Amino acid sequence: MQRPDQIKPESKPSKADTEFLNAVTDGKLMLSECTRCGGLFYRPTICPDCRATTFKWVKAQGEGKVFSFVLTYPGGKQGTGLPKAVIAVIELIEGPRFMAGLTGIAPRDVYVGLPVIVDFDAPEVSSDVAPFSFRPA
């Protein structure tokens, strides 16, 4: 039996979540463009620049570079084996940054500034990051 503090609230995907995930299924990476200031963001709920709450979808090119990254290890401890996966902060050429898995490259070869491209066919690296991965461009 779960204790009350172990029960996670059920989350229902928002309309925007559903539209975003449908686009991913169709092989499109979408950004949100603020209808007030024109800022581009990755899945905001409120514009961080002008506080507006209305956006329109804009298709991203799917290209960017590694802004930062971490290596994950089996069991969560470094020194217990080879890195299991690479989780990177990707900076798209349009500007927005977000976390995603990085595949198709040995973890020791990853570096900040590595050119990458979105890969919708790669296996999901972690359910805690984007529902797609990037690979070297």
Ligand SMILES: [Zn+2]
């Ligand atoms: Zn705005």
